[in-house]
Amino acid sequence: MRDLTPWLRLILKRRGRLFIGALLILATLLSGIALLAVSGWFITETALVGLLLAAGVKATIDLYVPGGAIRFFAVSRTVARYMERVYNHDTVLRLLTEIRTTLFRKLTGASRTGRSRLSGAQWLSRLTSDVDALDTLYLRLIAPAALALVVTGLVALLGWILFDGIVGTAILLFGLLAFLIATISVFYRTRDLAFRQSDQQEALRTAVVEHLEGFAELRAAGRLGRHGSWLLRQAHQMNVEQTRSETRVGWHQATSHLVLNLSAVFALRAGFHLYESGHLTGPVLVLLPIALLGLVEVYTMLPDAFGKLGGTLAAAARLNRDTEPATESGTDDAPLPADGVAVEANGITVRHEDLPPLLTHFDLTVAEGQRLGIVGPSGSGKSSLADTLAGLLPPAQGRLARIPCAYLTQQTVLFEDTLRANLTLGNPTASDAELWQVLELVGLGERFAMETRQLDTWLGSTGSRLSGGEARRVALARVLMTPRSLVILDEPFTGVDSDTREQIIKRMDRWLAGKTVLSLAHGPDALPTTDRVIHLRY
Structure with missing residues (x-):
């Protein structure tokens, strides 16, 4: 993670914008979970009142408050999503500008030996794919991971308030387990694969560019077909590595979803006991399990992002290595000659x-x-x-x-x-x-x-x-x-x-x-x- 330090320091200079963007993401997530929970509560309440009326029992239901809440959360989720996309993408573009400006500033002070070691195709890879890997740190990694913990804590607090302390604590533990599976576990299981895949992508991209630049020479030498076949073999090997990495990411995503679904089953089971003892009503009983199912949306994006974190680290390491400041003489900072x-x-x-x-x-x-x-x-x-x-x-x-x-x-x-x-x-x-x-x-x-x-x-x-x-x-x-x-x-x-x-x-x-x-x-x-x-x- 040390390779990310200078770039994270650069990103965190805009703490104000990052905080506002995180609040918009949080508003979107909470509106979505609240919409599911209130809708589940309202449907359950309506079903129970219908059964009572069918049985000849007098019953009433308030349609306006829950209906108004559903409309409010539906609208707030749409508005928050739109504002979050516009604001955070603007933030990412600003960060991209600063990252590229910083990169070019470092290049001006980098050693000639380091710069001349890379071909034009490799520098193209540095200035495109490697920079792109860094500019998604906030939107794909930092904000979703932090907000997943915040939302998990809020849902656990809801369980503590509506059910009891045992249920709230259990939900928190389920959420933390799902978080570890979807983030740290994915990273360690895919880190080496992502490193290799990042290097393979750069090598293949460089080879393709050089193939196109040397097309006439390869054709004249009769090597065009052989070189093209070699490129296809390299692409196939990269696809094999990518398939292995995505398979591991998929299994971790499925496991984290399973843990969240088990937490919903646990909450539903605990809610039945509280319902039988008269501590809960039927509509409130389903509210928490549905809210837990809403957490799946929060956790869905994490495995893929952390599965690519190894590649992001590799990109940061390459940029840091190739922009190391010059230490040799021969720059404008070299000793000046004698007067005259x-x-x-x-x-x-x-x-x-x-x-x-x-x-x-x-x-x-x-x-x-x-x-x-x-x-x-x-x-x-x-x-x-x-x-x-x-x-x-x-x-x-x-x-x-x-x-x-x-x-x-x-x-x-x-x-x-x-x-x-x-x-x-x-x-x-x-x-x-x-x-x-x-x-x-x-x-x-x-x-x-x-x-x-x-x-x-x-x-x-x-x-x-x-x-x-x-x-x-x-x-x-x-x-x-x-x-x-x-x-x-x-x-x-x-x-x-x-x-x-x-x-x-x-x-x-x-x-x-x-x-x-x-x-x-x-x-x-x-x-x-x-x-x-x-x-x-x-």
Whole structure:
């Protein structure tokens, strides 16, 4: 349960909303139980009066009070159910927003090693199914379990008042036994299965996404059918595990219902003795057993929720593990270099996990305001070195110190949003004039001035409404907007023709005046203005 602690702490910040939501659920449950109990009492009373009248005995019945109570509880149950659904689903959506915001905040401080260990398909699983598993903690687990105990206690108190202390205590014990069977017992019986099932679901989801992404390659290699068959076998194994888990949940649900039904039989039996002794009337005798049968609705949702608690714990454990804060150097919290120095690398080794090193014993010192170019053929380690210098890839050995930087990665990343939103990621306080200025710098000012919505032009999924060169220039503009003294540019002019590149380089000289610039490319002609150039070789 320790893995759930940070997420429960986040959920419980909204105690006021959770309490109001719990009261609405409680009102719904109590109205439903009261409706059953009063209806049973009224039917029994009506039947007994009918028998007396048929036997020629004078008898009367009040139709208005119980009839009014039945109408009241029917309406209150409907209204409370509607309000509970609207209010609690709004609460869950708010919690989901906070969970995702917290998750992304943790990701920004997580170690690069932890982030790079997962594929895109695995991160998709984290941000969808794992988060969804957490946002139902309140509505599926916390509130129903707590309210089941409260309602059980109230029904036991009703038994104590209407019958006697022995009946009330027995009903409480029956209820607690049913609660343990429907919650803790289910959890321990399905925990390991749910853990495995959660891992299997993630693995299968990842494999399916990778199958779709590699469809052409699999088809070309003649492996499409075999890989599809393997996916079907994995899905079958997961279904077997799910069937085992749901079977155990079903048996526990049936057992808890049996205990509640036995408590109703016990209450009915005890009520007959009290009826024979004149302590109870016939209609009151059936009121408590019917109320106990109404508890079945309260307990029905518990086994399924606690049967999936193991999967929720597995999801929380994965999220906690993959968002552990960075402890290595190479982030903006790393030690700063000496005064007058922007980047200082001493004997660093650049290497990806489980792969041979790309660079070893690499030394580099870049003074503030200096412009350094790094060139080399594909595979020489330029982008990996850029990741290391930018703090995304920790050096395997050696020491790296640098001032905070802005980094243009080799891969262009644009969000499915407006041009303004993409640009202001680098500087949220930038004015429209500054945005137009940087667009003119990268040669896109006239291009977007002709658009109807101009800065609010929608760029599409990953910038799909732009050409490759235009998307690259928007990404470059975003980095240039970032107010950092160190700028690292990896292949800044990919997809940009030579004439446009020369114009951008001239404008960048003025824009980057006084800043330290590290740029990387295949050759010197693809670099902005530099003071010196380092050549990397295999």
